[in-house]
Amino acid sequence: MVKEFDGKNYWALVLGGSSGLGFASAKKLAEHGMNILIVHRDRKDDLPEIKSAFEEIKALGVKLHSFNRDATRKDKREEIREEMKEILGESGKIRTMIHSISKGNLKSMLGEEPTLRSDDFQQTIDAMAISLYDWTKLIYDAGMFAKDGRILSFTSEGNSKAWKNYAAVSAAKVALEAITRSIALEFAPKGIRANCIQAGVTVTRSLELIPSFETLRQHALKRNPFKRLTTPADVANAVYLLSKDEASWISGTIIPVNGGEHLK
Numbered sequence: 001m002v003k004e005f006d007g008k009n010y011w012a013l014v015l016g017g018s019s020g021l022g023f024a025s026a027k028k029l030a031e032h033g034m035n036i037l038i039v040h041r042d043r044k045d046d047l048p049e050i051k052s053a054f055e056e057i058k059a060l061g062v063k064l065h066s067f068n069r070d071a072t073r074k075d076k077r078e079e080i081r082e083e084m085k086e087i088l089g090e091s092g093k094i095r096t097m098i099h100s101i102s103k104g105n106l107k108s109m110l111g112e113e114p115t116l117r118s119d120d121f122q123q124t125i126d127a128m129a130i131s132l133y134d135w136t137k138l139i140y141d142a143g144m145f146a147k148d149g150r151i152l153s154f155t156s157e158g159n160s161k162a163w164k165n166y167a168a169v170s171a172a173k174v175a176l177e178a179i180t181r182s183i184a185l186e187f188a189p190k191g192i193r194a195n196c197i198q199a200g201v202t203v204t205r206s207l208e209l210i211p212s213f214e215t216l217r218q219h220a221l222k223r224n225p226f227k228r229l230t231t232p233a234d235v236a237n238a239v240y241l242l243s244k245d246e247a248s249w250i251s252g253t254i255i256p257v258n259g260g261e262h263l264k
Contacts, residue, residue, distance in 0.1 A: 006033030010095035020204035022100030024232035093146035099153035103127035124168035129175035184252030193251035200230030200258025
């Protein structure tokens with residue numbers, strides 16, 4: 001396997017990297033020689049399994065540091081920034097920042113209480129969209145991005161389609177895409193590229209929380225030309241490709257990674 005990032009002291013910062021798309025992306029980049037920083041928020045009971053998974057990444061011969069803290073809180077972001085400065089030192093740089101924060105309200109607008117409120121929208125958009133900008137500014141202002149930095153975030157087909165109980169997350173995905181485009185435009189003179197990956201229906205913990213999860217899964221299987229669901233590995237492969245030197249001219253776009261699921 002080619003390890004094109006090996007020896008460059010490149011790091012990937014994964015926000016929400018203890019499972020699902022974030023973890024798969026971290027592992028894929030580690031396989032190609034990139035060191036890993038993971039910010040996650042998990043319960044104490046889940047930590048033994050998560051630490052075991054992190055050991056799989058370390059076994060690939062890269063460095064890994066994790067922070068079990070709330071990435072959406074300003075005080076925690078600043079704490080983590082200072083610790084990352086110590087870890088990276090003078091020569092370490094963040095080549096790829098991956099936004100995989102899943103902290104949304106999945107309530108219906110009508111029906112049994114509690115129903116969706118305006119502050120549910122605000123909290124979801126803050127966590128799943130605005131935090132992308134917060135982290136981008138934090139890392140940029142600290143001078144930790146590589147000269148050819150990559151910012152990647154995960155959106156979904158909920159950016160244009162309405163699903164029951166998904167209104168707040170859908171609004172967050174639209175905001176996430178708008179913020180990504182603006183980052184791509186305004187940070188381009190600083191060498192930073194920003195893109196969204198629109199993954200197909202992928203079985204993760206986050207998807208399974210959606211009340212209509214099984215309906216979405218079955219519908220995706222029928223629509224997909226390859227008659228299978230997207231996997232975290234499929235998405236991780238796209239993250240790896242967009243982190244390569246050859247992807248430097250791709251910026252400001254939404255890239256479907258779904259085997260053509262969006263075609264019908």
